[in-house]
Amino acid sequence: MPPLSPSPSFPSSPSTRDSVVAALRAAGCVFAEDEAELILDAARTPEELAALVDRRAAGVPLEVVVGWAEFRGLRITVEPGVFVPRRRTEFLVEQALAQVPDASVVVDLCCGSGAVGAALARALGPVELHAADLDPAAVRCARRNIDGHVHQGDLFDALPDDLRGRIDILAANVPYVPTDQVDLLPAEARDHEPLSALDGGPDGLDTLRRVAAEAPQWLAPGGCVLVETSERQAPTALDAFATGGLRTRLAVSEELYANVVMGVRGLDQ
Template sequence: MSGSGFPEVVATLRRAGCVFAEDEATLLIEAAVGDPRRLDTLVAQRVSGTPLEYLLGWVEFRGLRVGVRPGVFVPRQRTTFLVDQALDGVDPGATRACVVDLCCGCGALGLSAATELGARGCDVELVAADIDPVAVDCARENLTPLSAPVFGGDLFDALPGDLRGRVDILLANTPYVPSARVSQLPPEARDYEPLAALDGGVDGLDVFRRVAEGAPAWLAPGGRVLVETGAGQVDTARSVLAAQGLTARAAESAQHYATVVVGTRDPR
């Protein structure tokens, strides 16, 4: 395909089943920076199933280009709704906020939330954590401009103890696909992304339960934990949050095909 232009790349991607072939062709041509051989390689990798974001080295999330690399979970556009819910719950006049991005992956949630709160004039203390060393390294690169630390470890075990009782917003993009359904995921996810970021256990809520159990001790009075789930998991997820003494609610977005459950600590 060497020397081919936009129409040829579009046709190749379309034959491979890429739904947004025109958009992808534009991005791959830009990434190849006028190098036909490089373009051939990128197109061949994309046709073989490699996620577009791995080839580009970034994903757009809420208007930001967030770095990603092979082996790191690629944040989904539906998860922008989780950040919407987090930001909507912050008083417009708030001058400070402590934000934790747990199971942070590349750090997109924390980065976007902190950036947008900062644009409001809110002083944000952002901390992120993940159990996967590849994700930790990726998030550190993305969060360096904010001077936000990223810790490696298992959920709350990774966080510094002085955050206990101070977290205003706890973002936790936990895996929620039931184990039996992981094999049904699109190949881009199933074959390339880390299993630990996808497989949520028998009913998809194993990691969520652990987050809900630990959250009350880390949340500030009135602080919130926000987690994305499947629509069919809402009732169970709300019950889990309520059992930990949190006020539970759910929000759904038809536009984003997204469901978020929120647990709020008593403000007193």
């Protein structure tokens, strides 16, 4: 996965930039100036620029409009209908690297675009990297972002059986929005991202519990599983991993509003 770099675009004048900013601001884009620069960089012709501005003004996520998202210095391809990687998830990557800095087998479960797997592989160097998602669109997108094995299927059912007991880092960015709160999400997520990547069931933790129940048999000794939750959900998530016999830890980033729950398999297990 290449590092972030500019795309070729057509020369634009200050008046063009001003008109793009004005259109985005009128559509309610809070960071209209910053978004205008990205859209101008993505457009190769005046006609394409107009189409991109219209899509953004209609509420399509900026990352889908320009076709990529920045994630830990990488340019991650983002396709329509695929979960957009959040900057707060960079904290999950940091926690994984701190826990197992010499990991050689990495799995990005519920991978979406594959941003987490791509970032881990770039930081670790040569690794055996696997990613999996239930959504065919996510699998197609992840295959563009990951230099590794991308599988389609339901959680662990998608993984090769020979990974059992060998995974050093299992990053599972599971859905964790309670069902009755999905309608409260910003329209960009609610209307343009797959429901399966957002809705985590009645309390938001249905998928997390499934991961916690199976993760211990897939982790290598000393391996860890990491998930994001909300602050309110964290105690229940910690209990789920502890029930499976894993050592648990909660890491919090106030700057990124991120809560990462980690379960670690003991070296003697």
